[in-house]
Amino acid sequence: MLNKSLIEDVLAAALTTGGDFSEVFVEDRFNNSMILQGGRLEKSVSGRDFGVGIRVFKGLQSVYAYTNDFSRDGLLKAAKTAAQAIQGTNAQETVVLPLEKEIVHNLHPTELMPNSVEKTRKLQVLRKANEIITNYDPAIAQAIIRLVDEEQNVLIANSEGKFVEDKRVHSRLALQAVASNGSDMQTGFYGPGALQGFEFIENLDLNHYAKEAARIAVTMLNADFAPSGKFPVVIDNEFGGVIFHEACGHGLEAAAVAKNNSVFANKVGQKVASDLVTYIDDGTIQNEWGSINIDDEGEKARKNVLIENGILKGYMIDKFNGRRMGEESTGSGRRESYRFAPTSRMTNTYIAPGKSSPEEIIANTEHGIYAKYMGGGSVNPATGDYNFAINEAYLVKNGKIDKPLRGATLIGNGAKTIQLIDMVGNNLGHGAGMCGASSGSIPVNVGQPMIRVSEITVGGREA
Amino acid sequence: MELVKFRDQLFIEGEKLGFSDIELYYEKSSNFSCQIFKGEIDGYESSTVGGVSVRGLYNGKMGYAYTEKLDEDSIKFLLENAKENAQLIEDDPEELFAGNAKYEEVNFFSPALTEVSAEDKIAFLKDVEKKVLAYDPRVDQVDFAVIQDESSEKALFNNKGLALSDQNNFLFVAVSALVKEGEEIKNGMCIKLTKDFTSLNADEIAKTAVEEALSYLGGKTYPNKKYPVILKNTAVASLLAVFAPSFSAEAVQKGQSLLKGKLGETIASDKVTLLDDPFLPEGIKSSTFDSEGVPTKKLTVVENGKLNSYFYNLKTAKKDGVESTGHGYKSSYKGTVGVTPSNFYIEPAESSYEQLYSSLEEGIIITELAGLHSGANQISGDFSLMAYGYYVKEGKIEGATNLMTIAGNFFEVLRDVEEVGSDLKFSPMGGYGYIGSPSLKIKSIAVTVD
Structure with a gap:
């Protein structure tokens, strides 16, 4: 270049x-970005x-x-x-x-470079997803399907003699369903993505993803408002992991730790979480959305165990914050683009699977909230206070999933919440998201099996 | 490659390739920012970046493409991609603005601000940090302290004769103080945005940040129920930023706004007037033309509770048979023309913030909201958001509450406004326009306290 x-x-x-x-x-x-809305391709840039x-x-x-x-x-x-x-x-x-x-060893093979694929071929996928969503239920008012792909070529060189080039190819399909009953509208969302070319999009099981987006929207249309108060909360796998991304992941980044702005600073070797919790950041998982070959400082991707059986093992460290801490980089220096100096960031971060089956976890919950799909959230890194929305929530009554609930937000403090995890499932799954911080917005995966937290404050509208 | 040369060549090549109308949009910005930690420069950034985008009408359809690399190859890249995109688009046709319109003559650029040296800005920030640390023994450290300025210029040309350009600049300071008492850690922030560096007062900034942090210490829990609520100015602004898209004709026409069919109807308390002012001297979205080249103008969107107008760009205006209100903005050269406000705010009234809560027998003050991108349903208006604030008893602030959530519906909140404050403040964080509000007294909102 x-x-x-x-x-x-x-x-x-x-x-x-x-x-x-x-x-x-x-x-x-x-x-490239294409948006199909109401059955018409409205944007293509x-x-x-x-x-x-x-x-x-x-x-x-x-x-x-x-x-x-x-x-x-x-x-x-x-x-x-x-x-x-x-x-x-x-x-x-x-x-x-x-x-x-x-020479960078490419861990994430890609076949179809986004710019080599005709946009009409991409459009076919958008149309199919639109059809599945709109045909799902008469209450579906509209589908909004967005395809984003990118080919990022980087060259990183430094005064220590490093000179390395890499190519990152990302593809993501964001499926949004809008359901309406005339006076009210609810949305459902699913957004699978990968560090891979167009073959990822073309091979996606649209019947699953598009239907789920539609099902969430329709279900929430008929949901009651969530109650408020403290409840045991069961959080399902995949994107459910966003809670620990916000509540713990950010606090384990060197950007916060180096300046003692994190509750996890100076606690390596100490117990910081429930014994059931092993928390890992792994940038090497093949073709995953948050994966990398090398980070944006040219360091090789690796698997970093952050918390093992409740004991803090280490942090995610970039070069600069590593200087303040006297530690080496862990391959965690990432940035959105050349417009940002890199800092310590997550890649694919997840809670390792435990032994309980999802059925067992629900059956063991007498009265609580089941968060089937989580929405986004945020954390105040200085205090660890977090909040996030549940996109699809249910009441759990006598060990059974009861009626759907809307408008539920979870709030709490990350350092406290990870100590309250009392069941960990065996169904690990990852979900794609965009994470925003001082070095910009980057693709990351959040992940976990189904887990249960003994108590979280739920902010709803019904007392 | 020089911009004028690039433009001329692009128009010639574009017309040859079959574009009937073609536009070049250009943006360039220079930024400086510096962070201080414990008296040392902890981060320092300097940049000059920009890019161009092309919009071109090909067989009656508009195609888009952009680049940050201005060389000969890029002309081919832009035109070929814009053509491919145009051929696929199935949306209602967009059009290019012919020009010949009259534009307001206002200058939003402060040359004095560009004269302030990096040394002076850094010295000021160091002073702020020092004052934060010295303000109270409970100050643990400065979470972050940053000073940043930005100058931007944009230009718009098309082959129908339009040629416009504009400049804007501003400086901003943000500091977050961490206070600690026992095991409890709280932070408080102060953000100032200005075109006049000399107007900044380090003592005041330090005081605001630390006082806010201290005010959150010793939080208590209170019963979960519906309370009369004072929403503080920036909290309202952050809420309005989330729901402002409902006022755009684009959302209305796509059936994604509950304000559809409500023109002329009462949608808010008669205390509420919502204005959009593209000429606000300190407004970061101030401009005399929008991204389509349409002259901007001041717009009363809601007047004493009555919905007067939506925001329009050329395309949505044509569909409704009205004139564009000059709100056809794109987020940058990378974006497409959408419909967004400029400087959008609730008109302030008489009561001070203190007067608003002094009339409460029991109530909650909400100072800050978090999780706005996830805890709010932009279409339905429903929200359930993390909140910080205080408990009020017999007209006096008793103290901080523990973490809260408030849940309700934005459109109900607008109808439940009982009193409007005088303390108009803008929230510099909003990407969707520059949004402001005074503090509001709301009849009731459901509050959950941790």
Whole structure:
């Protein structure tokens, strides 16, 4: 994308004021997005992102400059702007080591590059999904089907001699069903995605995913408002894992830990969760939505065990926060694009499966809430307070799933909630999502088997 | 490649390829941001980025494509992709604006702001951090402290003779203070957005952040029930940001707004007037033209509870047989033209925030809402959201509550507004327009306290 000698010059220019590490991130990305709404293709946009990010460290100072002026002058200017922000002097000048190209082993094979597939072929999938949703029930008012795919080419080089290139191909189908009874509208959503080409989209079991989206919308249309109060809550697998993504995952990122802004800081080796909890971040799972070959600092993807049987084992660490902590990177430095300096982020994060069957968990719950599909949520990283919505909830009565409930939100504190997990199922599943934080919005998987938390506050409308 | 040269070549090649109408939209922005942690520069960013997008009418259908790489190859990339996209589109046709319209002459760019040196901005932020740490012994640390400024320019050209350009800039400071008492940790934030660096006061920013954090300490639990509620200004703004799409003609025409068929009807308490002002001096969405090139104008969307108008772009206006209200915005050159507000707010009235709650025998003040992207159903108006705030007894704030959720329906809240405050404030976080409100007194909302 850029030639080696130019990159070497840029890395050197960034170190002229005493920096001790410099890095160049080049990105060339092709994006496509198509939206079929009400049976018509309403939007189809294609585009190309292209830019360069330059980062300089000096001790615990970090400076980032980015531009899409890719001329030699433009890049050197950006490097010098970054260098000028570095304060103080370094006794010893850091030199750029000769760049040596590293070969990336591709863990995530892809057959059909998104830009090589005719858009009419993509449209066929959208139409089929639309048909399944609209035919599901007379209450379905509309289907909104969105296909997003991208091919991101990156080049990462740094003053330690790293020079590596990678290609990331993402495809995702977002299925939204809108059900209406005239006065009220409810939506259902399912959004499978993968680090893979168009074959992922074409091979998707639409009958399952599209029908589920439709079924959720129709079910919620006939649901009563959720009660408020404290209940045992059963959270099903796949996207249910979003609770621990928010409640624990973010607190295990070095960005929070390095500055002691996390309840999990300085607790390695200590018990932080119920014995039933083993929590893992694994970027190597083949073709999964949150997977990577290398992170955005050029470090190889790996499987990091964060919590094992309730004991805190480690964190997700990027290079810069690793400096503050005195720890090595764990292959967790990620960013949305060249417009963001990388920081520690999740990939595919999940609770490892336990021994209980889902039937057993429900049968053991006398009076509680069953969250079949979770919606999104957020966490205050400083305090660990989280909130998230349940897209499809039910009342559990006498060990049986009872009536559906709408408008249920769960609130609580992450560090407390993971201590209250009292059953873990054996049906591990992963769900795709987008995670937003200081280095932008990135694809991640959340995952878990069905679990039960002995008590969570449910905010509903009925007292 | 230079923009003018790029444009001329694009129009020539585009017409050759069969586009009847063709438009080039250009955006460029320069950003500076700096974060301070314990007196040191912890993060520093500087950037100049931009891109262009093409909209072209091919056989009566509009095709889109964009690029951040401005070279000769990109012209081919843009035109071929725009053509392929146009051939697939089945939507109602969009059109390009011919121009010849009269535009307001307002300047939203502050040259003085661009003169402020990085050193001065950094020194100011260090001062804020220092003052936060010194304000109270319970301050544990500064969660984050950031100063950022942005200058942006946009331009719009089409082969029907339209040529427009505009500039805007602003600076923003945000600080979050962490306070600790025993095992309890709370944070409080202060965000300031301005075009005038000299208007910023480090003492005031530190005070606001720390006082807010301290005010959340010692939270208590209260019975779960419906309470009269004071929704504080920024909490209303964040709620309005979620439900603002209901006012767009696009949502109405697609059957995704409960305001469909309600023009001229009362949809809110007669205390509520909703305005959209694209000329607000401090508005980050201020502009004299929208992304389609249509002149912007001030719009009264709701007047004393009555729905006066939706937001329109050219396409939705044509469908309803009205004029565009100048709300055909795209989020950036990467987006398509949608319908969004500019600077959209509830008109302030007389009562101060203190007056609003002093009349409550018992009630809850909601200062902040979280989980808005997930806990609210944009179409139905239903919400169940995490909330922070205080308990009020006999007109006085008794103290913080534990974490809460409030659940209700946005359209019911609008009807239940009993009093409107005077403390208009905008929420700088909203991507969907720039949204503001004064604090509101609401008849009742269901509250659950942890």
